[in-house]
Each structure stands twice: as C-alpha cells, then as structure tokens.
Amino acid sequence: MNAVHRIDHVREFIAQVRAQKKTVGLVPTMGALHAGHVSLIQAARQKCGYVVVSIFVNPTQFGPNEDFDRYPRPLENDLELCGKYGADLIFNPMPAQMYPSEQLTWITVEKLTAALCGASRPSHFQGVATVCTKLFNIIQPDYAFFGQKDAQQAAIIKKMIADLNMPLQIEVCPTVREDDGLAISSRNQYLTAEQRDEAPIIYTALRQAAQLIQQGETNPQTITVKMRKVLDRALLIEPEYIEFVDTDTIQPLDVLKGRVLVAIAAKLGSTRLIDNIIVDAKE
DSSP states (O other), X not given: XXXXXXXXXXXXXXXXXXXXXOOEEEEEEOSOOOHHHHHHHHHHHHHOSEEEEEEOOOGGGOOXXXXXXXXXXXXXXXXXXXXXXXXXXXXXXOHHHHOSSOOOOOOOOTTTTTSTHHHHOTTHHHHHXXXXXXXXXXXXXXXXXXXXXXXXXXXXXXHHHHHTXXXXXXXXXXXXXXXXXXXXXXXXXXXXXHXXXXXXXXXXXXXXXXXXXXXXXXXXXHHHHHHHHHHTTOSSEEEEEEEEEETXXXXXXSSOOEEEEEEEEEEETTEEEEEEEEEEEOO
C-alpha cells in the first residue's frame, strides 16, 4: 500500500494501473475510518483490481459553526485499517493541494439538495459535489463507493455524474450498524455515555415506520406521529426532521408508493446524527 499527498503523485500511480488495464475503485472518505468504511473498501476490493481510498476532511462542506476543527483525524489508525482491508493507494491531500487558490467554480445539483439535510445546511452539498468532482477528475475511477447511511449524498452524486456524463459508476453499499441498531458514524464518538444509550432509538423509529408501511399505511403524517412517539422515549434526542421522500429524486411524498426513503436527522447535545431506511410501499 502506498500513501501520497500530491495530485501529480496520484496520477502517476493511476497511469501505471491503467497501463495494466486494471479497474479502479475509489472510496471517498473524510477519515476517522470505521466498520462502515471497511465495508466500502471490501466492496471495492471485490469489484476492482485497484482500490484508492481518499482521506480528506473537506472544508467546503462544513458550514459556519459546524465541527470542521474538531472533526477527528486519526491518520495513523486510518492507514493501518486501509492496509489491513486491501486498499492499494491512500490519497491524503492537504487543503492547499485541493484548493490552491480561491475556489470560484462550484458544482450545484438543484432540487435534490433542497430537502432533508440541505434545508439546514444550504452549502453542504455544493461542497460535497465539488470535492467529489475534483476527486473523480484526479483519480478517474471506474467505480466510486458510498454508504446508504448518506442516502441523499449518494443520490446527488448519482445525478451529478449522469448529468455531467462522467464515465464511472456509483455503488451504494448497505448501512453498517452496531449490535443495537445505531448506524455507525465517525460522529458517534462525540456522544456521551447517556447520549449513546439513547441514540439507537433513532433506528427503532425507522423500523416502526417500515412496519407501518409494509402493513399498508400510505399517509406519511400518520407514520410521523407514531415515529415521534417512539423518539419521545429518549430525553436527549431532538429530532430535526422526519421525512418520506422518493429514493431517486429526494422529493417529498404526500402518498407513499414505490420505493420510499424514510430519513431522520436528530441532535443529541451538539452532535447531529442522520439515519434512513428504504421501504417498498404497496402500490
């Protein structure tokens, strides 16, 4: 495994790999790697001849007063994990490498970014789409791997590459969970012991929604009321949103039909967690 910090060095490695006619898989991350990231690396390893993991805490996707400065950066542990699970190349640039001058060019995906997390983080997905475009241009992967936990992000990136005719395929891998159902996230480490005890109730509420939809309930307001009753069992959880949207367009659904994305964002103290589940509603 090799680790590089410069764009020209990445391109040198990729040129060598292309000469060997290997497929290239990219796992874009902000580091603080965990079992969810490991599942993405393993999926890339299974599908591709050469696996690149990017580790870059991207400043442009953090809004004012968000956790950019305190976001965990355990690089040594991340490198060890990447080597253990089969990454071939780590790209770990400094911000000055990715943004050497004032950034005047941005990628904006309309409509899909307006709901869910985009409503409270208006510049977030612009930063995500822009940095992903940069990574795709630098590494030129055949496949890029994202987690289902970040369902809105994955839908936005899928739409972006389709609209811009980018020659790669997005693979969305299942959410990895703790034994009690909590979606694994780098931000879980911010939780106090008491907050961590309550956090799995988020997934309990999602499972309640899935059960109701599978039983034939098609009214999102009815389900939301029952989900809030579940969340109310936790004294420390403050829901930001509960939404029912189309899995591809991320547009709100007045009546549930087809593949439905049920999504939650919630605060536990200063820590914001997101989770979701996809349910097939009866036509």
